[in-house]
Every structure is written in structure tokens, then in C-alpha cells.
Amino acid sequence: QVQLVESGGGLVQAGGSLRLACAASGRTFSTSAMGWFRQAPGKERERVAAINWSGSTVYYADSVKGRFTISRDNAKNKVYLQMNSLKPEDTAVYYCAAAEGYLGANLRDRPFGSWGQGTQVTVSS
Numbered sequence: 001q002v003q004l005v006e007s008g009g010g011l012v013q014a015g016g017s018l019r020l021a022c023a024a025s026g027r028t029f030s031t032s033a034m035g036w037f038r039q040a041p042g043k044e045r046e047r048v049a050a051i052n053w054s055g056s057t058v059y060y061a062d063s064v065k066g067r068f069t070i071s072r073d074n075a076k077n078k079v080y081l082q083m084n085s086l087k088p089e090d091t092a093v094y095y096c097a098a099a100e101g102y103l104g105a106n107l108r109d110r111p112f113g114s115w116g117q118g119t120q121v122t123v124s125s
Contacts, residue, residue, distance in 0.1 A: 002026040002114050004096045009119030012086055016123070020081040022096030022116060033099040034072055034079040035112050038092035038121075048094070049081060050107035059107035064090075086123045093118040 008020040020036065035050035049070040050059040058070055069082040079096060097112035104110065 002028050002032065002098050002100055004098060004114060004116035006094065006096045006116045006119040009094060009121045011122045011124065014086060014088055014123055014125050016086050017082070017084045018086065018121060020083065020094055020096075020119060020121075022079045022081075024077045024079070024096075024098065028100045029077045029098070030074040031101055031103065033102045033104075033107060033110060033112075034070075035097045035099070035107070036070060036079075036081045037095045037097055037112075038090075039095070039118075040089075040092040043092075045095075046092075047108070050110075051079065052105060052107060053103055057105045057107060083121070086121075088123045088125045090121060091123050092121060094121050 003025040005023045033052050036048045039045040051070045055072050067085045072079040095118045096116040098114040099112045
């Protein structure tokens, strides 16, 4: 099973930017869909963005469209989430996830089975 480690979280003012990174170990990264999820206190986990194995297809939640960008580097076994124009409502723990071996294009509903431990993002107003 792929192991995932997130980095890049922190405290930022509203309107600022952060770039999250997720490093993956194992041999299945390049054949896996990858996603970023978030969970704020008292709220359900939300699928924020996802990218297919090749990077040719992406998905964004409506709440982050136009502000967040997901990308991946299969040579480095990494996936990124560039977050711009951050809002206080973006405050949450952000998790990297993998759908190992999934080569399809359904990034909105596909379950993800492997998870990182999360990184905190706090946006102050």
C-alpha cells in the first residue's frame, strides 16, 4: 500500500497562498488517482480536488474552483495543491489520498483507499 506524507500547511492571512505537497512511497503512485480532501471541525470531510494517473484529468469542488490547482509529478512521486486567494472558510486539516491502480476518469465519486495523516491549514481573517 502506498504511504503518503503531506507538508506545506500553516497559518496564512485571508487572500494569501499556500502550496501543499504530498510525497508518496511505493510503486503504485504513477498508476493511481490522487486527491486532496479537507475536514474542518464539526464538518464532514470534503473532496477538494483530484487528478488522474497521468495528470490529464482533474476535478475541483465548486468551493475552490478558480483558486486551487492540483498537479502531480510522477517522476518525483509527488502531488501538489496550490491554494490561492485563501479564505477563512478554507481552514481545515487537509489530507492527501490515493486510489491505487485506478486509471479511470471518475474523480468526483471514486473512493480513495490510502490516506496521509493530514496537515493543518489555518486562514485568518
